[in-house]
Amino acid sequence: MRARGLVLLALAVAALPLALPNKYAYDVAILVGLNAIVCVGLNLLIGYAGQISLGHAGFFGLGAYGSAILAARYGWPTPLSLAAAVAGVALLAWLVGRPILRLRGHHLAMATLGLGIIVAIVIATEDGLTGGPDGMSVPPLAAFGVALAGETAWYWAVGALLVGVVWLARNLIDSPRGRALRALHGSEVAAEMVGIDSARHKLNAFVLSAALAALAGGLTAHYAGFITPAKATFLHSIELVTMVVFGGMASTFGAVAGAAVLTLLPQFLTALKDYEMVVFGAVLMFTMIFMPRGLVPTLEKALAAANRRAV
């Protein structure tokens, strides 16, 4: 029963290329996958652990620039630079998370927002190292002389990784650790009374989500061959949180759905030219007003209600 969703996802990833007519369509699919990876991790933090982060684009950007700088400026082989960037960001998240996660609610939101902004400003200002606001070129991901190049190859890589990350997330949520997370989301005090070390669990969720964001960031940089600080700004952070909430918090597949819809929607709205922004804002507002729990949970409930009525 639990595995059903995962199998469906794997099937969808495997079958989607039949519907993709050209390289541009593959490109959009890859972007959806990369966003989904960040959102699954962010959902663990926001949806399950109940901690808001408005600065995750900072981790994304650090992963991207970390791998880009190590590979382009210091000549590290790209799989190594990517791994080092992810590990570095995880370490940073661990160091920064301990004091920050003592804050609650909006104060935590502001603190993470502030951190994300600091990261974005530093990246944009240190142009000797990062190329500044105009960004820098990134060498492709390559190992043993073979480069991961071309939309098709990247599609399968990102698709497989997404399925793996979703599997990891679902296993985590169904484990004692996951139940501890959900408990402390319900009531931190009650959870602690039952012996759950809330600080440690919050920190673990924070670090894992940061690492996933960094991984997606590094992959984005190597895929596009180019990275700019726009990916580390707070507008991008808010985009990510919006995807998680839109798709449905505390729902891994909701995170994937949210990433898919909000990545695809702008591509479809380009036909509206000047009205794109207005329509996008309106769609966001109306969806959240009528589906306050998010897309997937609302659909699940509707489906369950329909099933019950059918019986």
Place this chain on the structure above:
Amino acid sequence: MAIRLLSIVAAALLAFAAQAQPIKIGAFLAVTGPAASLGDPEQKTLELYVEKLNKAGGVLGRKLELVSYDAAGDAEKARTFVKRLIEQDKVDVIVGGTSTGETMAAVPLVEAAGIPFISLAGAVVIIEPVKKWVFKTPHTDRMACERIFLDMRSRNIEKIALISGPGGFDKSMHAQCVAVAPTYRIQIVADETYGGGDTAMTAQLTKIKNAPGVQAVLNAGFGQGPAIVTKNYKQLGIALPLYQSHGVASKAFIKLAGDAAEGVRLPAAAVLAPESLPAGDKQRGVMMAYKKEYESRFKQDISTFGGHAYDGLMIAVDAIKRAGGTDKAKVRDAIEATKGFVGADGVFNMSPADHMGLDLTYFRMFEVRKGNWVPVQ
């Protein structure tokens, strides 16, 4: 015999069909976002002239079709849209890339796909080193620095202060000015920056005012930052000459900065104030026509950025005419062979080593006098 006849008929039919197909011009511009004041006139100019050319019968008997996307100044979005233009819309030539970031993100794609691309962005890195399929129309930021430094030397200015903003344009021009200053024997004695959305630069300007021996100030930026700098400049009573960059070459800057703009100088192409050109000037006719058409259609002042788009489109169309079709390699060669083309930014003479085709000749120095841009000799 019958087969030969059939193949001739088939070829003729195909050629006829191809002729009826429109020429697709792809564009990706920052129509919204922080660079919207640049991308919007660019978009409007492209639309206006595609319409005009179609009304006059199109190019080589074929209609022009403009496929344009809004990259909002974001390099990531630009990359996806360029891929869309190449793979899905299958355009023949690309004109666009309002900012350098957007342009550089597109470069690997156009080089791999082999499609001619004329950029509307400023940084010198776009055409240096020369890339086979990439061209550009505006003067580079390095040229802006050079033009300003030449003017400074003519006023015996040696020590200057720099103040610049956070954007890619600002930083790129700042880097170029720092690199080129020693060649013109200009010494930079103070170097301040401000942030996007900043409401006051008095702190930075106070530091500059107190820098020892400073004789002039150069502000490399665009948007509202330079207007605020100019107002603060006057507020603090700094009497030194103030130079702005071509990023604010527009009437809008004078409207914003008001009286404080008097005496401000900047380098710009003639499109900034076509009415100030003498009667015999090569660019006057073309520019006055552009001004009349744009202003009567959109009820807005023309700007140098719309001028870049005008040049990009017209050079592309001219190249297609000379190449006799939309074969991408032939069009590319034709663009590279552009000679004596009179545009908004100047007279273009491209070559395999120079994919911009402009030197300092048509990059003129303007000064604000009595609320108008006036060319300085």
Place this chain on the structure above:
Amino acid sequence: MSAQFAQYLLTGVTVGAIYALVALGFAIIYNASQVINFAQGEFVMLGGMAAVSLANAGWPLPVAVGAAVALAALLGLALEKLAVEPARGAPVVTLIIITIGASILLRGMAMLVWDKNVHALPAFSGETPIVLGGATLLPQSLWVLGATLVIVALLAWFFHRTLLGKALLATSHNRLAAQLCGISVRHVLMVAFALSAALGAVAGILIAPITFTAWDVGVMLGLKGFAAAILGGLGSGAGAVLGGLVLGIAESMGAGYVSSAYKDVIAFVVMLAVLMFLPGGLLGARASDRV
């Protein structure tokens, strides 16, 4: 040296006053509804842009200003009625996303109704700088500071001396108890949104002569206003004002004495440091949760 310090201080206080007005808007809405209104910055933008377009159309400045503030208040009301009220039972995060959608919508509409250029409002009383202890101050800055003081005083009177204001305060302390006392929480919410929008619009109009206005000025100002509100302690009006001033001065001093490139970093580091040691903000209550 002291002339420099005076200049940084004057600039910091002027900028801080603007942040304070925006922060007050955040605080009022948060108090009434626990929602962080991410569209607050857009009200600042609306005030400035509406005033500019009306003034350009020939309306006398005071009338244009009044009309712009009224328009913003109406839009704030509309936001509450159409977006926040229908979603009342939703989790707070959902409400935040709704306001984010609203801010995108408002920005998109501003681009369509007006344009993408930067605009200036004429200064209220001229542009001759006033010299104070070696530093200069624009007359418009005096308007900003004066108006902020007047508004803060008016708000204090409103919240503590009028029935409506006391109803707002009561709702912020305990919504259920307020309802039991017969306070219509719906009306309170409407007033809160209209008031915050009006405050934002006033801030936008006051600074438009100094820093200009455009369709996208709301983003950065909203962010800094939010930071100021958190710094001062959400839920405290005095905290919002204090937070705004502290943020503005930290920015200005950071730019002047440390590094102009990193002045925003300095401001945020200050904010983070305050949050680390005073998790409720400068004047925020030492929060205690009922378990």
